Amino acid sequence: MSETLTISQMCEQFSVTPRALRFYEDKELLEPARKGTQRLYSARDRARLTLILRGKRCGFSLEDIRQLLAMYDHSGSNEAQLARTLEVAGDRLAQMTAQRDELSLAIADLQIEITQGAEKLAQLRAGKV
Amino acid sequence: MSETLTISQMCEQFSVTPRALRFYEDKELLEPARKGTQRLYSARDRARLTLILRGKRCGFSLEDIRQLLAMYDHSGSNEAQLARTLEVAGDRLAQMTAQRDELSLAIADLQIEITQGAEKLAQLRAGKV
DNA sequence: GCGTAACGTTACGTTAACGTAAAGGTAACG
DNA sequence: CGTTACCTTTACGTTAACGTAACGTTACGC
Numbered sequence: 001m002s003e004t005l006t007i008s009q010m011c012e013q014f015s016v017t018p019r020a021l022r023f024y025e026d027k028e029l030l031e032p033a034r035k036g037t038q039r040l041y042s043a044r045d046r047a048r049l050t051l052i053l054r055g056k057r058c059g060f061s062l063e064d065i066r067q068l069l070a071m072y073d074h075s076g077s078n079e080a081q082l083a084r085t086l087e088v089a090g091d092r093l094a095q096m097t098a099q100r101d102e103l104s105l106a107i108a109d110l111q112i113e114i115t116q117g118a119e120k121l122a123q124l125r126a127g128k129v
Numbered sequence: 130m131s132e133t134l135t136i137s138q139m140c141e142q143f144s145v146t147p148r149a150l151r152f153y154e155d156k157e158l159l160e161p162a163r164k165g166t167q168r169l170y171s172a173r174d175r176a177r178l179t180l181i182l183r184g185k186r187c188g189f190s191l192e193d194i195r196q197l198l199a200m201y202d203h204s205g206s207n208e209a210q211l212a213r214t215l216e217v218a219g220d221r222l223a224q225m226t227a228q229r230d231e232l233s234l235a236i237a238d239l240q241i242e243i244t245q246g247a248e249k250l251a252q253l254r255a256g257k258v
Numbered sequence: 259g260c261g262t263a264a265c266g267t268t269a270c271g272t273t274a275a276c277g278t279a280a281a282g283g284t285a286a287c288g
Numbered sequence: 289c290g291t292t293a294c295c296t297t298t299a300c301g302t303t304a305a306c307g308t309a310a311c312g313t314t315a316c317g318c
Binding site: 057103107120 | 208
């Protein structure tokens with residue numbers, strides 16, 4: 001259940017380069033165990049990488065993601081900590097929904113444009129025949 | 130209806146720096162008219178800037194946006210052109226909806242996390258009193 | 259014992275999207 | 289006429305997120 005993977009196995013599974021994984025580690029997004037000098041990635045590391053990649057696809061910076069991960073981790077501590085965490089998370093959530101709304105807008109625009117283009121194309125082709 | 134704005138007026142209206150506007154021009158995203166050497170931004174330029182900023186907020190690169198704008202412009206030409214344009218636009222649309230779906234996922238995750246955090250915080254505070 | 263495959267660290271290179279001086283033109287104001 | 293405000297171009301600096309050598313070290317098959 002909790003097998004560990006080498007760096008190249010990780011790269012294959014997640015379609016990332018070793019450089020990227022080492023980079024994420026350098027930036028404190030991952031902290032794989034070591035067997036000697038060699039990195040070993042646990043299930044927890046894999047879960048974190050999933051979140052990292054998802055965050056990236058959503059347009060978040062690695063620093064943003066680092067903070068989010070720290071939150072996820074850190075929620076067990078004291079009351080003030082937790083309150084602060086929730087605050088930050090709330091802000092982030094607002095950002096994300098705002099971004100999604102904008103995306104929806106842009107999508108709608110583009111769909112209209114495409115529809116119109118398609119009509120125009122149909123007319124052109126009809127006229128041609 | 131078609132007043133033109135100076136660069137600083139544009140900057141104020143859109144909350145961007147002059148450097149950014151000149152940069153966008155350099156990258157062929159804008160092409161304001163000139164009165165001597167001075168830039169004059171028309172309604173069309175303002176519309177384009179709106180799209181540029183929206184694109185940015187959605188996580189598109191300036192190069193992506195340049196292509197989209199070129200499409201919007203260029204749709205009046207011949208059949209092959211239009212067909213190609215529609216193809217590219219379709220791809221882009223797929224990308225955008227995919228990104229929105231991921232965002233929705235991430236949002237849902239974060240909401241759950243926040244809800245749990247809030248409960249925990251409530252318990253902490255209840256226990257404290 | 260030797261090649262080579264997979265891992266490691268160090269460090270310089272690259273692209274995007276501007277920021278930030280440096281240096282100069284022009285137009286109105288006092 | 290000087291200065292202040294706003295504009296211009298040119299050009300080097302900066303940050304993020306890696307890419308890409310260059311070079312050293314185990315571990316393994318032969």
